[in-house]
Structure formats: C-alpha cells, structure tokens
Amino acid sequence: MKRKIAAVICMLAMTGSMLAGCGGNSTDESKGTDGVIGTETAGETTYKDTIVYSLDATPTGNFVPVLSESDYNTSVMDVVHASLLIPDAEGNLEDYLAESHEVSEDGTVITFHLHDNAYFSDGEKVTADDVAFTFTYMSDPTDERWTDQTTMIKGADEYREGKADSIEGVKVIDENTIEFTLTKYFPKALSFIGETGIAPEHIWKDVPYAEIENTRELLGENTVGCGPYHVIELVEDQYVKLEASDNFFLGDVATKYFIFRVTNADSITTELKTGNVDIAAVTNLLQAELDQIDNEGFDIKYFPYDLVQAIVFSASEDGGTPEAVKQAIRYGMDVKGFIENYMEGRADPAPILISSGSWAFPKDVEYPDADIDAAKKALEDGGYKDVNDDGFVEDPDGNPYTFRLVYPTGLTCREQFAVVLQEEAKEFGLNIELTGTDFPSLMKIMKDPAAYEAYLMGNGVDSVDPDLYAFGYIDSFAESQEAYDLIAEAAEELDQDKRCELYKEAAEYLVTAPTTRMSLFCQEKAYAYRDTIENYGAGSFNNFYHIHEWKMAE
C-alpha cells in the first residue's frame, strides 16, 4: 500500500514538473533567436523583431526563380529574391529592383535601370549581367519550361535551338542597365520579364540548368538572393526562418525575422489567438468567425483571388458539348444567387476571365441573372425536349441526355457550385451527373473530351497582365466572334485605358455567349493579421507587397 502511494506521488510530481512550463501564453512565437522578445524602438513605439506568417504546406527548399515551383516555394522566393518590377494591389507593375524602366513607343524594347546599391545576400553586387544570365538560363535548350514565354524575346528561340551563343534581345548596356528587345509587342512581356526573380550569376553559372534541383548545397538555407530576406533555417514540414538582409536596396528592413510556419487550416484561429502566427489566410472561415477574429486584436484584409472560377465545356472532335446545352447553362445558372447564398457575398461575378482585383476588370458589366425560361427555350431550339415527361430533356434523337460535370475537390465553393448547378439545371430540364475527383484524376479525365461535357476549374494568370490572347485562352471564346476580335485587339493595344475598355466590351458579349469557357466568379481571399502590424500591404497579385516595411508594434 505504501509503495502504491509512493508511486502515485512520484507520478504526480513528474506530471507537475512537466507542466511547470505550461500556462499563460507559453506559445508566443514572436521572439528573437536569443529567446527574448526583441524590440526596436522608433520614437516611442516598440516593435517586435519577428513576424510569423502561416502557410498550409511546407516549402521544400527549391528557392530558385528560374524553376517552376509550388505556391509554397514561391512564397519564400517572393521574399528572398527580387524582381525588376513588382505588382501592386491592382496588378499595376511598379519599379522594384529596377529603379526605373522605359518602354519604347511600339512596345518592343524595354529598358531597365537597376538600383546601384543592390546586393545579393552573400555581398556580391547585383548587375545587369545577373539579369541577362537569368533569362539566358531560362532559355536553356535542355528544358522546355519557359519556352512559350522566353519566345517573346528576340533571339531566345535561336539560342534555345543552338543557333546562337547568346540571346540577341537581351543586351547589357552597362553595369546597371539592361535592354530587352521583343520579337513584337506582347502585353505579357513586361510582366513576364518584370516579375521574374533575378538569379545570381556567380552562384549558378557553372551549374547546368538540368542539375539545379540536384545541387542541394546551393538551395534551401544556402539560397542566395537579393530580396529583403534570406533563409537562415529550413525545417521541412515545420517552418522556414528568414533574416533581414543588411544590404537591401530599398533601405533597412523593418522587421529582423520573418518566419513562414506550416499550420493546419482547421486550427488557424487557435494559432492566431495563441500567438503562434501573426498573419494567416482565413478565407475558409465563415463571416461570423471572421468578425469574431476582427474583435480580438486582429484586422481582416479582403481582396480577390488572382484567378477566376470557370466552367469549361468539352471541345472534342465530334463537336463537343452542343451549343444549345452550353447556351442553356449560360442562361440558367444563377451565379449571383450562389455568391449571395453560399459564399456570404465574398466573391465577385466575373463576366470575363480576369480577376476582379485587376485594373482590367470590367466593373460596370453586369452579370446576368438566371433566366430559366431562356434556358428551356435554348434547349428546345436545339432539339432537346422532354419526350417521356420525366422532367429531363432527351437529345434530338430521343435518347436520354446526361450532362457529365466533373470538378476537382479541395475548394469548397467550387464543390458547392457543382451541386447547386445540378439542382438549378433540374428547373430547365437538364440532367447533370456530378463527378468530384482529385486533380491528377481530373487531368486524366480531361485528356479524353468524350468522357465529360464540362469541368469546373480555377483559371489563373501566370503573371499579372490580364492578356487573354496569350497561351490560347482566347480560343475558348471563339463562339463569340465579337469578343474574340476585341480580345485580339486588346493584345495589340499598348494603352492601358484602351485595353480596359476593350475588355469591358468583350465582357458584354461574353456574359451571354455560349463559349467553351464561361467565367463564373472570382472568390475573395481573407487574411487575418494582428492589428499592431503596420504597412501590411498584401493584395490580389502580391501577398508580400513592400514586406520590407512590415513591422509589428508591441
């Protein structure tokens, strides 16, 4: 008996000593590496030396701008590397690593003047040679990744094909000046060239492009960049810790440490409340939860995604999805109602495949309301009638018609839209069969247009310019010749205001046309951040806008 009592006492003592470290805000992560809350004083305000930013999945360490990387690696790259230009909240490009830039009248020559005080994190100066190297590297003949983009630069194709030793259209004028010549005017060229992070030539010049990923000693914590931060610690699946660069070309970086921390979306409110993170994406929370967070020492920033959800119809060789069916869906789907009832209004109807956060978004074009009668008539005109009175139309041959709609899982609003559309379609007699699947499986289905009638997908932009002519998007609007012509005209137009007007006109046609790709809505993102953070400037096209100015008061 005495032994039992002694054992219980020992267990309690051990538990008590273990929990001695608990209690209070034991998980406050805004501490410096010395374990003490670092402070800097500006006037009378004291600032913390660390900001913790939440990510859903871990960056893997491939922080090289010339590689095609996951969103999580891109987050780190945006902070570790600097590009010539950066997008502001509306997708307008402003100077960054380039102190200034000029575009010729015909739009084919772009000249960048670099900051004279730009240095890489290892102390080497950033020069025009590094810029030239970056784009030459990306035109490596052994890799096809950037082919469709570098082709805009004069001589890139010849270099890739081995017909030239360098790219004719990339010209180093002097140490801080570089000139790009295009094969012709491309709206996306400025954003492609301007938004590419600059790779250090002295680090990568002896590494074949195909070997970049295998050169682990130059990646991860050893990444060299000229951005406001550099990586000092990478713990996979946990966090990436960055330290401010001493020689950032725009001056002192306001906060010494920046940590990307992997968190679970389901417990993000706990992470915010306990101080584990200071900034987090909270898009999936309900408005009531966001309002609660707003009242607990946080602010919420709302801005549109840089991609648009769309329904894409099958375009198989035998004709694909019939025009009558496409038209019926165009008339019958209630996008505005869906946004109001299922997304709490946190999305914008998208009359054209341009993010509602973009300068090019046609704000004045009204997305049509659902018109069930028009949808029914469209089906009838196409020969689709409910012959056997079962509530669903049969095809012109009298056979039962099933509209197979495939959607990728993982985004709640898109999954809900599929279900809602299925219900709405019953009202105009269309039998929709849903298949929800993961992305790789969906890609396999997409390879066989005969296997589906349509799929739902988010359509993003590779760079901020909203040009729909590039990369073939325009082909999916071919059913509306007017819209097609307007988009093609916008691709030739240098003046931003005129382009905006052309997209607006195109949108007015697209909202009623039975096109292969129909824009649905642009979801709104929500980011929660401590209300003591100053200068937090995230936007649709730049999650880390002016991060060097972000600071968090005590």
Place this chain on the structure above:
Amino acid sequence: MRRYICKRLGVYAAIFVGVTILIFGMMMAMPGDPFSGLMLDPSIPPEYIEQQQEKLGLNDPVPIQYIKWVSRILRGDMGFTSDGRPAAPQVWAAMKNTFLITIPSFLFSTLIAVLFGIYSAIHVNRFFDKAVTLLTFLEVSIPTFFLALTCVKFFGYDLQLLPVSGLHSLTGNLTGWAYIQDSILHMILPVSILTLTQTSSMLRYTRSSLLEVIGQDYVRTARAKGLTRKQAILRHGVKNALLPMITIFCMRLPVIVSGALFTETVFVWPGIGMLNYNSIMGREYSIIIAIAAMQAIIILMTNLLADILYMVADPRIRLGGVKQS
C-alpha cells in the same frame, strides 16, 4: 525454432515481393502523375511536362519501372521526388517524427489497456467495469479528428495551456532540458489522442479474453486449492489469456510505423502519415512505394514476432504439442 524462423523468413520474402508488385501495379493504375497539375497552367508547354515525365522514368513500361525500382531499393536508393529531392531523407525524417508520438502512445495504451482490462475483468460488472465499458464505447464512437480538434479548442484556444501544432517552438535556441521540455509539451496532445484511440480495442480484448479464462475449470481448481480469486486469476488466468493479447499487441505494432494521418494533420506533426497522404495526392511514386514497402516489411515481421511470442508464452506450442494459430 531456428528452422521455423528461417522457413517463415523465406515465405515472408516471397510475400513481400508479391505485395510490392501489387502495390506498384495499383499505384501505376492511379490516374495522373506528379506533373498532372502543370497541365492547368497554360504557360507551361506540354513538351515540358513530357520532359519531366521522361526524366522520372514514368514513360517506361510498368514492369521496367518495377525492375528499376527493385534494383535501386537493393542499393538503398529510394529514388527522387518530382522536384528532384531524394526520397529517403524525407521518409526517414518523417518516420522519426512519427516514432516520437506513436511509440509513447503505443506503450501508454498497452499499459493502460492491460492494467485496466485485467482490473475490469477481475471486478466484472462493478462500477469500474461499467465506467470503463462506457468510456471505451464512447471513445470508439468519436472520430479521431473530432477528438483532436476538440482538444485543440479546449487546451489551445480556451485554456491556452498547451501548444497545438508543430514539433517544437520557433525560438530556435532552446537546448538541453529546455528543448526536451518544449518538445514534450508539443507531444502531449497528439500522444494523448493516439493513446485514447488505441486503448479501447486492446482494453476490450484484454478484458474479454481474461473473462473467458476466469470461467475455466483450472481457475476454479486453483481457488479450491486455497488461492484467493485475485491470486488465481493473476497467477493462472493471465498467462492463459496471453495468446489473444499477444495477437492484438502484434497486430497493433505496425501502427507505430504507419503513423496517424488525422492526428498528424490536426497537430501539424510532420510524420509518415502526412507524408504518405501528401505523396498519394501528389502522385509521388517513389515515396508511396517506399512507405508501402516499409510497412509491408513491418507487418510481416510483426507476424513473425507474434509466432515467436506464442512459442515463448505457451510451451505446448514450442514443444509442437498444439497446432499453432
């Protein structure tokens, strides 16, 4: 015994080959590949995707891919993921993290299950037995992720008593006992959840196998010879209840290696469960097959261990007098 073990090892080797062929085949039958998502980006040429697929050997016939994999595995090479990183370090790192929570939870759950199960059986239908029965049924009914999220809310959000994510704090400079203490704090919630979820089934089996034994004649005989009920059960009953308990114990051993996907996800614990899930979703074949192969080996070895423990626990089996189960 030695001959028996060698024979079993030979059988297991054949089973292992069969299992890996099956898993490899099923994996290749899955639609998509690591580069499927790139198809969505209109700026990426299809030629690039084909190039990457060729680089990873995905265009080879499936039997060729399997032979290449076997020849690599025999050299200890698990291959590379689609982004060029070696698979082996990722798997081992995840495995170590998983061990941190699965081994303690396995030990705790086994200890609690055996002790409570025996006590429950001895005091059958008393208050303790009824309470334990109710709790185990409750625990089995509640999904793991719900339990985990509830703990996150209660201990992390409401009380702010325990950390709810990660292996350790981000301060980075903790060393010695402070580091250990910090790590233990981070382990408390995931280990507790895993312990709770694993205890119930073993507790029920322990209790029921002991109850079965308690009703046997030899226990009554032991009582008749002068032992108290407790003495008779503990000295004679428990030994005979060992065989089913060994079975359950060995059946649960692979859990140590397979990880706990829900728990790891909720607590952002970078273990093998999460790695496996992410690899399946991302079609990272080298990691999927490496984990599957490892788990196959562990399961086969635990079967062998069960057989050996049977022989140790029951002399009749060792002497070949009783047909092995």
